[in-house]
Amino acid sequence: MEVDSEQQEMVPNKRNVILVDGVVLNGPTTDPKAGEKFVEEACRLIMEEVILKAPDVTEKVCEWQPPEQLKQLLDLEMRDTGEPHQRLLKLCQDVIRYSVKTNHPRFFNQLYAGLDYYSLVARFITEALNPSVYTYEVSPVFLLVEEAVLKKMIEFIGWKEGDGIFNPGGSVSNMYAMNLARYKYYPEIKEKGLFGLPRLVLFTSSECHYSMKKAASFLGIGTQNIYFVETDSRGKMIPEELEKQVQRARKEGAAPFLVSATAGTTVLGAFDPLDEIADICTRYNLWLHVDASWGGSALMSRKHRKLLHGIHRADSVAWNPHKMLMAGIQCCALLVKDSSDLLKRCYSAKASYLFQQDKFYDVSYDTGDKSIQCSRRPDAFKFWMTWKALGTLGLEERVNRALALARYLVEEIKKREGFRLLLEPEFANVCFWYIPPSLRKMEEGPEFWAKLNLVAPAIKERMMKKGSVMLGYQPHQGRVNFFRQVVISPQVSREDMDFLLDEIDLLGRDM
DSSP states (O other), rough: OOOOOHHHHHOOOOOOOOOTTTTEEOSSSSHHHHHHHHHHHHHHHIIIIISTHHHHTOOOOOOOHHHHHHHHHSSOOOOOSSEEEEHHHHHHHHHHHSSTTTSSTTTEESSSSSOHHHHHHHHHHHHOOOOOOTTTTHHHHHHHHEEEEEEEEEEEHSSOOOOEEEEEEEHHHHHHHHHHHHHHHHHHHHHHHTTTOOOEEEEEEEEEEEEEHHHHHHHSSSGEEEEEBBBBBBBBBHHHHHHHHHHHHHHHHHEEEEEEEEEETTTTTTOOHHHHHHHHHHHHTOOOEEOOOHHHHGGOOOGGGGGGEEETOOOOEOOOOTTOOOOSSOEEEEEEEEESSSSHHHHOOOOOOTTTTTOOGHHHHHHHHSOOOOOOOHHHHHHHHHHHHHHHHHHHHHHHHHHHHHHHHHHHHHHHHHHHEOOOSSSSEEEEOOOGGGGGTTTTTTHHHHHHTTHHHHHHHHHHTTSOOOOEEEETTTTTEEEEEEEEOOOOOOOHHHHHHHHHHHHHHTT
């Protein structure tokens, strides 16, 4: 077989050994064959222990150990010399054993869960290639993938055009949006900073994600300049109260600039009335951001997208496919209606060693200057791979099934003695109390609620130590501790819903 001249040029010739400062520079210092063998054996372990075993309902969701005990079980010390591969494989096995299996059908603890095989393969590819998405020259495929995914997400929001960037989470998306809105109204801030600006005020609901406080603090706006708008009994922002707060801020001499509405609140799963909020933003010339990190995936469903009616009027949207669409953490996008390069103007630093303007290709594909990061993961690829595999109809079915399972759980809760809903859910968040037999005939006064407050944490502890289920709980707006069950994973079945309620009753009936 002949080798062409280009290949010959790329094959290094063997040279005499060179020694510099006591270091041999010829050839690699690692053993590729040993490394390849380790990767092969580790992948087999992952396949057996995570992909095949962890989703099995007969397995534990977690092998609970308290921190000090876990420190003893794991060999956490880093040493001067490396350790043999068999020892490393045992460490890998221990890491898997004592980690929470978020791909288990009975992991309901967070707003993400389950295993998407296509996204997982995409993660294997990106981890192996180790790209950074800032310039086309180092990440040609992944930049084009991100462009295609953003374009399709923008289409589902209902915009004719727009811009966007994938970033490390919904919290970061909200911070991006807050900073972008401020820059839109006060572009001089980029160079002159906060000095000379009026007191900026933003508005969001009392049910908003806590990242709004973090963003205001981080950006120098200050948490005292967030005006929290009252919500109704379902957790939705009340538009009339928003307008009152805007008027109040103006009378105080402040400068209102941003309203952040929520589409799918963390606890109750509430959707703010976007159309009415957009009317107020138009009336007072305010940037409308919609934090749809959790609820944005309802846009994929023709049946449920009405929950986000009016989202097309937003100036920016945060949407996390790693939640209900299971693209794998992390996979989060900030989408912006503006198509005049506002993102780039706001964040660009024009690093000459990355974003040279005299490159041999179209430098508009060097999108890294739209990001506050330099190194950035190709997160859009995970979502793209899942979307390619399932199609839009498959993603729609994922949303519809999750909400149908939530509805099934609600109806079962209504039937069972000792279970009580907080409210009828409009999304996948099902919030309920379990009232043990000892409290069922007790008058619902302060003593009743004080005792009920202890029930959910105690059952959660028993669940964790048994490893049967992981389920979230919390107090909320004057209500004592209750369970919050969230359905996401398509691996979850009706039987898992039944098991959840049976298990709570089993673990709590003696309280």
